[in-house]
Amino acid sequence: MQAIQDEIKQLTDQLNQHNYRYYVDDAPSIPDVEYDRLMRRLQALEAEYPELALGDSPTQRVGGEALSKFNQVTHLKPMLSLDNVFSEEEFNAFYKRVDDKLAEAPAFCCEPKLDGLAVSILYRDGVFERAATRGDGTVGEDITENVRTIKSVPLRLRGSGFPPLLEVRGEVFMPKAAFEAVNDKARAKGEKLFVNPRNAAAGSLRQLDSKITASRSLAFYAYALGVVEPETWPLAASHFEQLMQLKEWGCPVSSEVKVCADIPSVLAYYQDILTRRSELAYEIDGVVLKVNDIAQQQTLGFVAKAPRWATAYKFPAQEEITLLEGVDFQVGRTGAVTPVARLQPVFVGGVTVSNATLHNADEIARLGVMIGDSVIIRRAGDVIPQIVAVVAEKRPSDAQAIQFPPQCPVCGSDVERVEGEAVARCTGGLVCEAQRKEAIKHFASRKALDIDGMGDKVVEQLIDKELVASPADLFKLTASAITMLDRMGMKSATNLVNALEAAKQTTFARFLYSLGIREVGEATAANLANYFKTLEKLKQADAETFMKVDDVGVIVAQHLVHFFEQSHNLEVIDGLLEAGVNWPDIEEVAEESLSLKGQTWVLTGTLTQLNRNDAKAKLQALGAKVAGSVSKNTDCLVAGEAAGSKLTKAQELGVKVIDEAELLAILGD
Numbered sequence: 198m199q200a201i202q203d204e205i206k207q208l209t210d211q212l213n214q215h216n217y218r219y220y221v222d223d224a225p226s227i228p229d230v231e232y233d234r235l236m237r238r239l240q241a242l243e244a245e246y247p248e249l250a251l252g253d254s255p256t257q258r259v260g261g262e263a264l265s266k267f268n269q270v271t272h273l274k275p276m277l278s279l280d281n282v283f284s285e286e287e288f289n290a291f292y293k294r295v296d297d298k299l300a301e302a303p304a305f306c307c308e309p310k311l312d313g314l315a316v317s318i319l320y321r322d323g324v325f326e327r328a329a330t331r332g333d334g335t336v337g338e339d340i341t342e343n344v345r346t347i348k349s350v351p352l353r354l355r356g357s358g359f360p361p362l363l364e365v366r367g368e369v370f371m372p373k374a375a376f377e378a379v380n381d382k383a384r385a386k387g388e389k390l391f392v393n394p395r396n397a398a399a400g401s402l403r404q405l406d407s408k409i410t411a412s413r414s415l416a417f418y419a420y421a422l423g424v425v426e427p428e429t430w431p432l433a434a435s436h437f438e439q440l441m442q443l444k445e446w447g448c449p450v451s452s453e454v455k456v457c458a459d460i461p462s463v464l465a466y467y468q469d470i471l472t473r474r475s476e477l478a479y480e481i482d483g484v485v486l487k488v489n490d491i492a493q494q495q496t497l498g499f500v501a502k503a504p505r506w507a508t509a510y511k512f513p514a515q516e517e518i519t520l521l522e523g524v525d526f527q528v529g530r531t532g533a534v535t536p537v538a539r540l541q542p543v544f545v546g547g548v549t550v551s552n553a554t555l556h557n558a559d560e561i562a563r564l565g566v567m568i569g570d571s572v573i574i575r576r577a578g579d580v581i582p583q584i585v586a587v588v589a590e591k592r593p594s595d596a597q598a599i600q601f602p603p604q605c606p607v608c609g610s611d612v613e614r615v616e617g618e619a620v621a622r623c624t625g626g627l628v629c630e631a632q633r634k635e636a637i638k639h640f641a642s643r644k645a646l647d648i649d650g651m652g653d654k655v656v657e658q659l660i661d662k663e664l665v666a667s668p669a670d671l672f673k674l675t676a677s678a679i680t681m682l683d684r685m686g687m688k689s690a691t692n693l694v695n696a697l698e699a700a701k702q703t704t705f706a707r708f709l710y711s712l713g714i715r716e717v718g719e720a721t722a723a724n725l726a727n728y729f730k731t732l733e734k735l736k737q738a739d740a741e742t743f744m745k746v747d748d749v750g751v752i753v754a755q756h757l758v759h760f761f762e763q764s765h766n767l768e769v770i771d772g773l774l775e776a777g778v779n780w781p782d783i784e785e786v787a788e789e790s791l792s793l794k795g796q797t798w799v800l801t802g803t804l805t806q807l808n809r810n811d812a813k814a815k816l817q818a819l820g821a822k823v824a825g826s827v828s829k830n831t832d833c834l835v836a837g838e839a840a841g842s843k844l845t846k847a848q849e850l851g852v853k854v855i856d857e858a859e860l861l862a863i864l865g866d
């Protein structure tokens with residue numbers, strides 16, 4: 198008996214604490230299902246041992262206290278909660294309880310259970326007068342100014358026939374799109390996110406500054422009449438007709454509201470809404486089933502905190518609680534190292550979830566999550582499962598911080614995280630199995646070694662069939678090996694071998710670019726080639742020397758140093774040189790003797806003989822800077838075929854313009 202008493206006390210305290218966080222702070226620390234489990238346990242104990250129920254039992258009370266920062270409003274008629282059922286069996290039991298008390302079988306008005314918060318809005322002579330939260334059901338908070346900002350709430354009723362005093366009750370909620378937008382904004386600022394649209398709606402509505410509420414895109418659906426004065430005012434005799442009446446007066450009502458006459462049609466309604474749940478523009482957590490006939494409702498009456506004539510038939514939860522057992526690190530095809538949460542498997546959103554992405558180090562820091570923590574998982578619709586919060590009070594004493602591995606779990610290369618960047622990356626682009634396909638696609642691409650016929654599909658097959666593991670392997674391919682690929686005859690295979698042979702003849706700039714060093718694009722590669730002239734000199738450079746090159750700042754310099762420090766990268770380079778990749782020497786010319794030294798050139802239109810990148814590299818080799826747009830500082834514009842706005846601008850500014858033939862002459866080609 199003592200044990201039961203202790204458990205009741207513990208559950209009561211716990212639930213009251215959770216109520217406070219949920220209703221007062223708008224910041225629940227456990228998911229609703231967990232709360233519902235605790236509540237059901239307490240209800241079961243109190244039913245068995247009524248004498249042990251405590252005076253402050255949450256089973257007997259609605260919601261939470263009204264916040265004192267708002268003016269308080271006493272409701273003219275209490276705002277109650279709803280009982281709930283979680284299964285067809287429980288629904289049948291509810292139906293039976295209702296049916297037993299009625300002379301005639303009930304029909305139900307079925308409505309989506311919007312996941313927001315209840316508000317009461319008073320209209321006097323059709324004019325919006327006052328709005329309040331439900332609060333503890335008796336006393337709510339005055340949020341008139343905030344509700345006034347919600348566009349779907351009418352400030353004046355339409356038409357005629359409304360009573361002199363009309364209370365409209367309904368749900369204020371945040372549509373899914375607005376929820377995503379609010380959280381995206383908060384994420385960008387590194388602020389705390391709202392766990393779900395309900396919390397976002399509650400947090401946005403219960404603001405002292407109604408400007409904040411106005412900025413949050415809240416919406417409203419009416420779902421009931423409250424007080425009507427005079428009481429004798431003629432009203433429709435069914436709940437559904439009353440809702441349609443509200444709609445005529447200008448109050449928005451969900452278009453999903455429907456009357457179902459028997460059990461099978463109620464169950465079909467439930468299934469239908471559940472199936473379409475993820476398509477709806479707003480979050481719902483079930484359907485609400487209300488005895489439609491008002492006279493029947495009156496016969497049934499109320500229990501402590503809810504009507505007997507209605508119930509919420511809840512959907513499977515989209516948020517659950519589980520344990521973070523560990524974190525694995527996955528390497529993506531671009532080298533991004535992504536932490537993936539390994540979870541104790543949990544059934545949520547209709548599936549069993551055992552993994553969730555943790556995105557990156559910033560996300561881990563924002564959540565403050567540790568291994569061993571209890572975490573709240575959210576899986577809504579087809580969206581990938583997310584860890585939305587940590588249940589701080591459940592943290593075990595041996596919880597461990599999440600450490601990013603210093604080395605790539607796939608290839609062992611260093612993992613680097615550049616300051617100011619969220620993503621950590623494996624630096625072994627050329628050797629990392631995870632990145633192999635992307636690295637070799639890049640190596641073969643047009644601006645790199647430009648291997649004709651070596652498209653993405655070909656690269657993927659070469660790697661999948663294990664014909665190629667590193668760039669140097671490409672040059673060992675024989676035509677007969679290549680014919681093993683899909684749709685590769687002897688002729689195309691021979692062409693590809695020839696293209697590989699031709700691609701060995703390259704330029705130093707292209708070669709550097711082909712290595713895929715982070716943030717070394719073609720322009721930077723060209724600048725590096727021109728500056729260092731030889732691979733030997735470049736390999737030995739330190740960060741300071743790299744930074745003397747145009748376009749190379751601290752970060753790129755670090756990437757370069759890091760790249761050439763790692764022996765496996767040097768091995769790949771040696772392999773390529775051995776395979777015969779070569780380039781003409783860049784002549785050691787005195788800087789001053791460069792013919793285009795100090796000039797700024799711009800290329801536009803289509804060049805027919807040279808490709809744009811080669812033209813650029815050659816101009817740079819002569820000392821010119823090649824810019825992307827024309828300004829008064831431009832020395833010369835090369836206008837290819839079909840040149841457009843840049844040509845017009847150059848002419849306007851009086852900049853010298855030449856065509857491709859003249860360019861070729863200057864380049865000496």
Ligand SMILES: NC(=O)c1ccc[n+]([C@@H]2O[C@H](COP(=O)([O-])OP(=O)(O)OC[C@H]3O[C@@H](n4cnc5c(N)ncnc54)[C@H](O)[C@@H]3O)[C@@H](O)[C@H]2O)c1
Binds near residue numbers: 218230313315
């Ligand atoms: N996670 C937590 O810590 C925590 C704490 C407290 C409460 N809760 C959650 O809140 C629930 C209890 O809250 P509650 O008392 O507000 O009950 P409820 O949300 O289960 O049901 C009543 C409410 O449903 C809403 N509603 C939506 N659509 C409606 C419609 N068409 N017709 C009528 N009402 C509609 C109204 O706001 C009404 O007040 C719990 O079951 C739990 O899931 C969670």
Ligand SMILES: [Zn+2]
Binds near residue numbers: 608623624625
């Ligand atoms: Zn790697």
